[in-house]
Amino acid sequence: MKTIHLKDISKSFEGDVILDDFSLTVPAGKFFALLGPSGCGKTTVLRLIGGFETPDYGTIMLGDKNITKVPIYKRRISTVFQNYALFPHMNVFNNVAYSLQLKNLDKERIKERVLKVLRAVRLESHMYKSIKQLSGGQQQRVALARAITNEPDVLLLDEPLAALDLKLREQMLIELIDLQETLKTTFVYVTHDQTEALTVADQMAILNHDGKIEQIGTPQQIYEFPASSFVATFVGKMNLFKGTLQTAGESPCVDVPGLGLFQIYISARYQWMQEGAHVVMGMRPEKIWMEKKKEEKFSNVMAGTVEAIVYHGPATQYNVRLKNDQMVQVFEQNEEHFPKEKIDYDDHVYLHWQKENAFLLER
Amino acid sequence: MARRAKTVHSFFWGIPAFLWQTLFFYVPLCFLLATSFVKRVPSTKISHFSLEHYAALLDPIYMVILARSLTLAAITVCSCLLIAYPVAYFLALRVQRFKTILFALLILPFWTNFLLLVYAWYFLLENNGLINTMLLKFGFISAPIHMMNTYGAVCCGMLYCYLPFMLLPLYSTFERFDERLLEASRDLGATGWQTFTRVMLPLTLPGIKTGALLVFIPAFGEFVIPSLLGGDKSMYIGSVITHYFLTVRNVSLGSAFTCFSALFLIFFLFILFMAHALLNREQKNA
Numbered sequence: 001m002k003t004i005h006l007k008d009i010s011k012s013f014e015g016d017v018i019l020d021d022f023s024l025t026v027p028a029g030k031f032f033a034l035l036g037p038s039g040c041g042k043t044t045v046l047r048l049i050g051g052f053e054t055p056d057y058g059t060i061m062l063g064d065k066n067i068t069k070v071p072i073y074k075r076r077i078s079t080v081f082q083n084y085a086l087f088p089h090m091n092v093f094n095n096v097a098y099s100l101q102l103k104n105l106d107k108e109r110i111k112e113r114v115l116k117v118l119r120a121v122r123l124e125s126h127m128y129k130s131i132k133q134l135s136g137g138q139q140q141r142v143a144l145a146r147a148i149t150n151e152p153d154v155l156l157l158d159e160p161l162a163a164l165d166l167k168l169r170e171q172m173l174i175e176l177i178d179l180q181e182t183l184k185t186t187f188v189y190v191t192h193d194q195t196e197a198l199t200v201a202d203q204m205a206i207l208n209h210d211g212k213i214e215q216i217g218t219p220q221q222i223y224e225f226p227a228s229s230f231v232a233t234f235v236g237k238m239n240l241f242k243g244t245l246q247t248a249g250e251s252p253c254v255d256v257p258g259l260g261l262f263q264i265y266i267s268a269r270y271q272w273m274q275e276g277a278h279v280v281m282g283m284r285p286e287k288i289w290m291e292k293k294k295e296e297k298f299s300n301v302m303a304g305t306v307e308a309i310v311y312h313g314p315a316t317q318y319n320v321r322l323k324n325d326q327m328v329q330v331f332e333q334n335e336e337h338f339p340k341e342k343i344d345y346d347d348h349v350y351l352h353w354q355k356e357n358a359f360l361l362e363r
Numbered sequence: 364m365a366r367r368a369k370t371v372h373s374f375f376w377g378i379p380a381f382l383w384q385t386l387f388f389y390v391p392l393c394f395l396l397a398t399s400f401v402k403r404v405p406s407t408k409i410s411h412f413s414l415e416h417y418a419a420l421l422d423p424i425y426m427v428i429l430a431r432s433l434t435l436a437a438i439t440v441c442s443c444l445l446i447a448y449p450v451a452y453f454l455a456l457r458v459q460r461f462k463t464i465l466f467a468l469l470i471l472p473f474w475t476n477f478l479l480l481v482y483a484w485y486f487l488l489e490n491n492g493l494i495n496t497m498l499l500k501f502g503f504i505s506a507p508i509h510m511m512n513t514y515g516a517v518c519c520g521m522l523y524c525y526l527p528f529m530l531l532p533l534y535s536t537f538e539r540f541d542e543r544l545l546e547a548s549r550d551l552g553a554t555g556w557q558t559f560t561r562v563m564l565p566l567t568l569p570g571i572k573t574g575a576l577l578v579f580i581p582a583f584g585e586f587v588i589p590s591l592l593g594g595d596k597s598m599y600i601g602s603v604i605t606h607y608f609l610t611v612r613n614v615s616l617g618s619a620f621t622c623f624s625a626l627f628l629i630f631f632l633f634i635l636f637m638a639h640a641l642l643n644r645e646q647k648n649a
Contacts, residue, residue: 073550
């Protein structure tokens with residue numbers, strides 16, 4: 001259980017700058033997720049921590065020890081690879097025991113430890129099977145077991161679930177969380193899948209296309225209070241309206257051209273914003289209340305026509321065209337078998353929301 | 364029905380190969396075997412069954428010749444492996460550009476006439492050959508080094524001619540090798556040497572075995588290179604066989620020796636195979 005500090009890291013490959021002046025602190029004993037679009041450099045961050053690459057500039061600290069120059073095999077950091085990279089010429093037992101066998105430990109002690117780890121990933125009955133006999137999910141578990149036998153200070157996971165199907169992925173996510181809670185090891189989880197990141201992480205960092213950190217926070221902070229329009233649109237779905245900041249009486253408003261004035265809640269972060277500033281108003285699709293008739297109890301309302309209906313099962317997504325031709329996404333929970341009011345294509349609808357459920361972003 | 368039709372069909376296409384193999388390999392092999400047991404009395408011109416030729420092979424000189432061929436084949440296999448292994452690794456996994464061209468250049472000896480290759484070495488190694496001329500010219504030596512007709516020259520020639528047989532299987536093994544396994548091994552705390560012995564070597568072993576076999580079998584019967592580059596000083600299996608068949612014309616003794624050395628080769632490979640199987644079983648039990 002150790003904190004990882006990356007300080008002013010730069011890394012380029014053949015003149016292609018991947019990371020520039022990159023700093024990040026991964027808190028000790030936490031499940032930390034690194035979320036970003038493909039090619040943003042998140043895997044490079046992982047490979048730098050793991051020691052597969054050395055940074056051009058900057059330092060990497062593990063706890064209070066500088067590990068920038070420590071060779072890969074001396075770092076107490078293990079990796080779960082995207083393709084698992086299991087040794088095909090060894091059975092499950094020998095794969096998991098590999099790191100211990102290298103140290104020439106006592107055979108009984110190795111066996112004891114391997115059994116314990118295999119029990120933790122529920123594979124003890126497959127101990128003497130060859131790797132090829134295992135399913136994808138089982139191989140994933142072997143990779144996990146192999147990485148933790150050595151009791152590393154940090155476990156790195158590079159999109160470990162990318163090759164699994166949805167059901168298995170959801171199950172493995174829960175298992176990963178349980179495992180992290182038992183081991184208390186620092187986990188660094190790299191993914192481009194926001195659902196995975198939101199599910200597993202205690203803390204997460206969002207990287208943009210240039211390899212810069214856009215925001216660090218808990219999944220709730222990231223989802224409910226995104227710090228930029230990039231984060232707002234990258235994590236979850238988001239409706240964005242460009243406008244200018246106005247003050248109508250006591251409460252602040254956003255003037256959206258063609259749609260009118262909307263009340264808004266300004267978080268502490270943006271208290272400094274002046275009237276007339278160019279801003280973006282954001283709203284999550286599930287926080288909009290859609291009705292065929294206008295309701296009075298909401299602070300904001302806008303009108304539109306339904307253009308598309310996408311049925312998801314638990315919820316239905318409606319694409320609504322506003323009078324300024326902008327499209328808005330709305331999620332409605334399918335709470336009842338027989339809804340009282342069925343909304344159909346081309347229906348005229350009103351979208352309502354409370355001002356606290358919309359937020360302000362810099363443009 | 365469909366399955367049976369398919370079997371018949373594939374059998375039909377196998378007939379030419381089967382005929383060829385029978386006519387030009389199995390039938391002559393039987394002749395060879397029969398000849399080795401036949402003694403022809405010149406005065407009466409009558410032939411009869413005899414074990415005399417095999418008895419003659421008990422002379423220790425034949426064991427020396429077999430051992431000599433075996434040694435040369437073993438040296439060739441080892442030197443080919445030593446050179447081809449790193450070359451195949453770098454070519455398949457490290458080189459990004461010009462991969463095909465580099466590979467073609469390495470395989471080029473394969474496409475050139477065998478005798479031409481050996482004579483090329485002759486012109487390099489002889490007393491007023493290229494190497495000696497250059498060394499003399501730049502003053503590294505004052506008198507030419509004697510290189511032709513030495514065992515070293517033979518080994519060089521063998522290595523050069525048999526290298527592609529080792530290179531090709533190793534290259535295709537490395538092409539399929541997943542480099543991330545090396546990273547995984549290092550990540551789990553293995554040093555470079557441990558990674559080599561525990562991951563890379565076991566996973567490339569099939570390629571090594573194929574290459575070793577492809578080099579060993581022809582190198583065992585090789586006699587042209589030793590006689591051209593080594594002088595006619597020492598006999599090898601191949602030279603003994605040509606000697607009996609073409610020079611002395613003792614066909615029966617030649618046949619007996621051919622059968623004997625073939626059996627020896629099979630026996631030797633069988634021992635290797637058994638040792639390997641035993642080793643494998645022991646590893647599994649451990």
